[in-house]
Amino acid sequence: MTGRYALTGRVVTMDAASTVHTRGTVYVDGSRIAAVQDAAAAPPQQFAGLAPVELGVTIYPGLVELHNHLSYDTLPLWQVPERYANRGLWQADPRYEQLVSRPMGAVGKAKTLIPAVVRYVESKCLMGGVTTTQGVRLISDAGIVAYYRGTVRVVESPRDHTLPAAASRVADVAAADRDAFLKTLQGNACVILHLAEGRDATARKHFTDLQYPGSTRWALAPSLAGIHCAALTEADFTVMHAHGASMVWSPLSNLLLYGDTADVAAAHRQGVLIALGSDWSPSGSRSLLGELKVAHALTDMRGLPFSERDLLAMATCNPAAMLHWNKAVGSIAAGMRADLLLVDGVGGDPYNAIFRATETAVAAVIVDGVPHYGHQAAMSTLGVAGGEEVTVGAAQQLFSFLPSAEHPGMERVSFASAKAQLQAGLANPPTYLPPAGAGLHAGRELPELRVARPHLPETGWTLELDELGGTGEAMRPLIGAGRELAPSGLMAVQPPLPLVALQLGEATVAGDATWFDALAAEPNLPAGLVAGLQALA
Numbered sequence: 001m002t003g004r005y006a007l008t009g010r011v012v013t014m015d016a017a018s019t020v021h022t023r024g025t026v027y028v029d030g031s032r033i034a035a036v037q038d039a040a041a042a043p044p045q046q047f048a049g050l051a052p053v054e055l056g057v058t059i060y061p062g063l064v065e066l067h068n069h070l071s072y073d074t075l076p077l078w079q080v081p082e083r084y085a086n087r088g089l090w091q092a093d094p095r096y097e098q099l100v101s102r103p104m105g106a107v108g109k110a111k112t113l114i115p116a117v118v119r120y121v122e123s124k125c126l127m128g129g130v131t132t133t134q135g136v137r138l139i140s141d142a143g144i145v146a147y148y149r150g151t152v153r154v155v156e157s158p159r160d161h162t163l164p165a166a167a168s169r170v171a172d173v174a175a176a177d178r179d180a181f182l183k184t185l186q187g188n189a190c191v192i193l194h195l196a197e198g199r200d201a202t203a204r205k206h207f208t209d210l211q212y213p214g215s216t217r218w219a220l221a222p223s224l225a226g227i228h229c230a231a232l233t234e235a236d237f238t239v240m241h242a243h244g245a246s247m248v249w250s251p252l253s254n255l256l257l258y259g260d261t262a263d264v265a266a267a268h269r270q271g272v273l274i275a276l277g278s279d280w281s282p283s284g285s286r287s288l289l290g291e292l293k294v295a296h297a298l299t300d301m302r303g304l305p306f307s308e309r310d311l312l313a314m315a316t317c318n319p320a321a322m323l324h325w326n327k328a329v330g331s332i333a334a335g336m337r338a339d340l341l342l343v344d345g346v347g348g349d350p351y352n353a354i355f356r357a358t359e360t361a362v363a364a365v366i367v368d369g370v371p372h373y374g375h376q377a378a379m380s381t382l383g384v385a386g387g388e389e390v391t392v393g394a395a396q397q398l399f400s401f402l403p404s405a406e407h408p409g410m411e412r413v414s415f416a417s418a419k420a421q422l423q424a425g426l427a428n429p430p431t432y433l434p435p436a437g438a439g440l441h442a443g444r445e446l447p448e449l450r451v452a453r454p455h456l457p458e459t460g461w462t463l464e465l466d467e468l469g470g471t472g473e474a475m476r477p478l479i480g481a482g483r484e485l486a487p488s489g490l491m492a493v494q495p496p497l498p499l500v501a502l503q504l505g506e507a508t509v510a511g512d513a514t515w516f517d518a519l520a521a522e523p524n525l526p527a528g529l530v531a532g533l534q535a536l537a
Contacts, residue, residue, distance in 0.1 A: 008054040057343055061317070062329065066248045068284075072281060073121045075100060094496055097497070115418070129365055164325075185219070196236075204236070206477065224246070225246045264306075265302075298532075358537060392511050428501070
C-alpha cells in the first residue's frame, strides 16, 4: 500500500504530551503522516470516504537505533571468556580475533558477500521494528554507500537531504588533538562516538583527555552522542550535560564484556539525554526490540529511575532529538515521516505492551509510508502483493523490499539466499567464502547472488569494520596518554589461534531455541537478568 491510507488501532504517539489514543487513526499521505486523531473524529477532508484499515494492533513510532555495528550482525553470540576492564583488552585477546575480528575481516573483504551482508542485517532491523539505524558503511569508494540506501534508513547516509547526516567515524589521527576533535563536533549536527568504554580508569581517560589542560574548557559540544560512557562518574555526566552532550546506552553488551554498565541513573539525574543501541550480535541483543527488554529487566532489577515510557523514549524520540531529526521521526504527529511499528494487541498498558512483544508479534513495519515487513495477512490487507515469505517462530511473515531505492542488483538478493550464502561462508575457514557448489540449501536451488555494479570502478572497496583492532578504524579519540591504549601493540605479542567454522547469527530470538541458554552460559551477566528477559519473552 502506498499513496493515501489510514490505520486505526491504539496509537502511542511518543509526543511531548505522551498522548495515547485508545482507539485512534493515523492518516498517511505518501511518505508523511497527514493527521493522527481519535478514531471517532471526522477524517481530514482528503481522506473522506476512505475506510481505515483496522488490524487489532498498537501503533508505535518506528524504532530509531543510534548504535550498531551492523556488518557484524551476521556473527553468533560470542561466549565472552573473561571480564575485561576496557575495550582495548578484548580487542587484543586472540580469542576475540579468532571468533570475531578475523572471520569478519574476511567477510568484509569479500565483494560477492557484501550484498548478502546488507540484506541480512537490514532484514534483522525490520524483524525488530527498526526503521532507522546506524553503523552500516563502506570505505574506499564513496559510491558504494549506495548499497545501504535501501529499505531501512541509515543515519550516516539518509536518502533525504533535509535530514542532516550523522558522523559516526572519527579516526584516531583526526582526533589526535582536542582542537581537531572539537572542530569535528562543531561541523556536524550529530557525532556518534565510542566514549569511555569499559569500567576502569583507562577507559575513563578517553573522556577526561577531552578537557584542555589547566582549563575548564572541554572538547565537547551538543552534537556529541557518546556511546557506552560506562566508565563515567556522576561528575562526568554533569560536564556532559553542561555541554549539551548525550549518550547511547548498550546495557547487554556492557554487561557481557565488562560485568557492568553505565551509571545511567547518574546520567538521568544530571539531565543527560539517553538513547539505546543494541551494539552488535557478538555481545549484544538481536535487535533494538531485544535491547529494550534488557533495559527493562535491568531497570526492574536495580530500581533504575525509568518509567516504561522513559525506556521507550530511548528508542524513539530521544535518538531523534540527538540527530536533530525530531521533526521527522521518533514520534507520531502530523507532518512526520510515516515510520510506524504495528504490534499485535490493544490490551493492557500501552507502554508495557511493547516490552512484552516478541518478534512474532510484529504485525507490520512501515518506512516512509511503505509497508516492508509484517504478518502475511496484515501485509496483504495493507495492499502488499508478492514479497518473500519467512517463518519467525510460529509466525508467517513477509518481506517486501523496495527495489527502486536499492542499489542495482540488490533486488536479486533475497533474505533466504543471503542467509544461505553467509552461513556457507562462515562455515568455511580460513577464507569464510562459500565453497563451490554452496548454492544448494535445504534441498533446493537458491537464487543466484549476482551483483550489478555498472557505474562503480573496481577500486578495492570493502565493508568498513571498526572493531578489528589495530586497523586505525577505532571510533574513539586517542588523545595524549590515551594513545598507548591502541590495541595494535597489544595484539602483536600474542600468537593467533587457528580459525574455526562459525554459525551464522540467528536473525531473531523467536527463531532461536538456544538464545536464553547461550545467555545463561555467559559468565559476566548479573544473576537474575536472563530470568527477567525470559519473563518478557
